[in-house]
Amino acid sequence: MRYMATYDLMETLRNTNQWLGASALSMASYPVFSMVPNPALNWMAAWGQVTERTFQRMVTKPDWGIRTFTCEDGKDHLVSIEKVVERPFGDLIHFAVPGRKPMKRRVMLVAPMSGHYATLLRSTVKSLLVHCEVYVTDWHNARDIPVSAGKFDVEDYTLYLVDFMREMGPDTHVIAVCQPAPLTLAATAYLAELDPEAQPRTLTLIGGPIDPDASPTDVTDFGRRVTMGQLEETMIQRVGFQHKGVGRSVYPGLLQLASFVSMNSERHMTAFKDQIMRVARGEASDHDPHNRFYDEYLAVMDMPAEFYLSTVERIFKGLEIARNEFTIKGHKVDIGKITNVAVKTVEGGKDDISAPGQCVAALALCTGLPDEKKASYLEPEAGHYGIFAGRSWRNNIRPLVLDFIDANSAPSAPKAAKPTPKAANKNLAANG
Known part of the structure; x- marks a missing residue:
């Protein structure tokens, strides 16, 4: 009480x-x-x-505000949001453009569950919608989820991503923005070992804390300074009586x-x-x-308490992803099992949340992936939000991400027959 x-x-x-x-x-x-x-x-x-x-x-949950779209035929087409997968804690939604031919690039944007709604990626969606079929993970406000729906921690989050990727199929290009980057990497490795046919073609990780200790910030220092007991005592509350999730333990969005x-x-x-x-x-x-x-x-939205606490304990304090020691229901996820999913990292030189070095650490963990399928990019003047929204994203990062997707869109083939992806990826890696 x-x-x-x-x-x-x-x-x-x-x-x-x-x-x-x-x-x-x-x-x-x-x-x-x-x-x-x-x-x-x-x-x-x-x-x-x-x-x-x-x-x-x-x-108030913001509206996506994406209602019409001008296609290459010069006509305005309505944009409808369709739920592809519905789950208690989050849905996979598709921004469909009726009347437009299906685009070759199928992009799944993994939105953060870090206190804001997926609509934080509105401008990212708009910029990709021009040349892509865009799907987004739309996480729900924990205060609106009944206690009967059960818990939701980092393992459940990862399994949600696994199911979403399976639903999307292998001709998918996954882009994880900020907080979900380490868990998206783990989900890809999980599929690589247990269901390789469902792996995406490419995985782009933008400003995520793969290895928080690689370049500490105020966010990572906070995780080090406080104990789990202190976090639970000071940050966790139970949802009040006026909401559907009454009694659920949450990390309140207002905090x-x-x-x-x-x-x-x-x-x-x-x-x-x-x-x-x-x-x-x-x-x-x-x-x-x-x-x-x-x-x-x-x-802002409330996060399930178990998700918030397990993120701090396992991703930031325990460094389970950085040390390749992450487990899902007792099964050890080996990131080295990723062998044919092209992986790219994007960082901002002025990012004060996930500083440069934290995200690019993912490439060193992909020990089973050949160098020609690895790429990295550092946008020198971009802050945390600039690497997925705004001018830096539109003018510099987005074109490179689309080039990376195109260079790795076809199924894996012998290196001699695939010179273009190798050259493109190597060039991108040189910018990191």
């Missing part, structure tokens, strides 16, 4: 701040006040508008958001102060850069 009361207290505080913002906006916007203009009332209304929107979007904001608190405070002034001057809009960013950034 103590943990449920704490969970409800956090939601009460969020709801109160949202109400305060709405009240300030309504009071300062009272029509009769327009008879006597007062700059203080304009500022109060602006503060209320920004505050209400800020706290309201913390509990995760607080840690995100604290990493760059001054920048966020300045951003909100500037936005309040823009609203007061009438210069803001519903979809201005501030709102576009924070509508997504502030929308």
Whole structure:
């Protein structure tokens, strides 16, 4: 009960701040006040508008907002989101474009389960949708999952990816963004040993903590400083009575958001102060850069407690992936079993979450993979989000990833008959 009361207290505080913002906006916007203009009332209304929107979007899942798409025929086609696989903790969804010929590239984007919804990859999906059939792992908010659905830890997460890859088939190109990179690597190795016919053609790992100790950051240092007992005591709560997952142990999204904001608190405070002034001057809009960013950034979801704790204990503290000691239901997963899935890593030179060196460590673990099927790339000026969204992704990284996919799309063949993939991969590896 103590943990449920704490969970409800956090939601009460969020709801109160949202109400305060709405009240300030309504009071300062009272029509009769327009008879006597007062700059203080304009500022109060602006503060209320920004505050209400800020706290309201913390509990609202953003919409994908991808409704139409202009194909090469010059016509606009509707985009429909179809569920390919439905599971309690997450679905595999497909961004279908009716009327368009099926694209040769079939891409499965593995979205992070790190406090944000899969919609964080909206711009990534849009950029790939141009020339690919795009599938995404759409993870659910743990507070909406009944306790009867059972647990969900890193092993269950990996098995979900295994099932999704089996559903997609071998002509698939998997791209894992950030947090799921080590578990996606493990899922690929699991298939390589137990179901090789279901392996994807390529695996691209973007900014993931394959070896957190390769280049420590504040995130990895935090995992080292605290004990598992301290984490469970301070970070884990039980879902309150107003949600479907009542009683489920979770790492609340609001706590995760607080840690995100604290990493760059001054920048966020300045951003909100500037936005309040823009609203007061009438210069803001519903979809201005501030709102576009924070509508997504502030929308957080709860993670299953066992997933969060096992990630810290096994991936960051125990380094099970980095040491090639990861097990699934007692079965040791040997990353060296990957022998014909081309693997590429992408890192950002200014990534302060998964620093350069953490992700590229995956290539050294793929001892059974020939060098011509390995590639790496470092984007010098990109931060963590820049390596999968924004200008760096669009202009530099995305073209290289698509070239890597094309170079390794055909089934494996003797090296003498396949000079193009070898040259392309070697060239990419030289940039890492």
